[in-house]
Amino acid sequence: MEVLKVAATSKPQKVAGALTAVIxxxxxxxLQAVGxxxxxxxxxxxxxxxxxxxxxxxDLIVIPAFSEIDIDGEERTAIKFIVQAR
Numbered sequence: 001m002e003v004l005k006v007a008a009t010s011k012p013q014k015v016a017g018a019l020t021a022v023i024x025x026x027x028x029x030x031l032q033a034v035g036x037x038x039x040x041x042x043x044x045x046x047x048x049x050x051x052x053x054x055x056x057x058x059d060l061i062v063i064p065a066f067s068e069i070d071i072d073g074e075e076r077t078a079i080k081f082i083v084q085a086r
Contacts, residue, residue, distance in 0.1 A: 003030045006045065008037025015045035020052050023085050031081040032067065039079050046083060059086045
């Protein structure tokens, strides 16, 4: 499954565009976000993407979960959003 990393500085429209492209091709994608700002941008992107694919009859399902990731040798807790087309 393709992983898209979202930062607090990510633009939701651009993340939504990438998310939409992957959903149309592979039907599933994982977004990873570390920190409140990044989670906020990821949720906005998911909402925007849902609006983009809905007219094509695609409904998005989102499964949130925790994930441990390594950033510069330091273990951090990330929120991952598994987004799937239904």
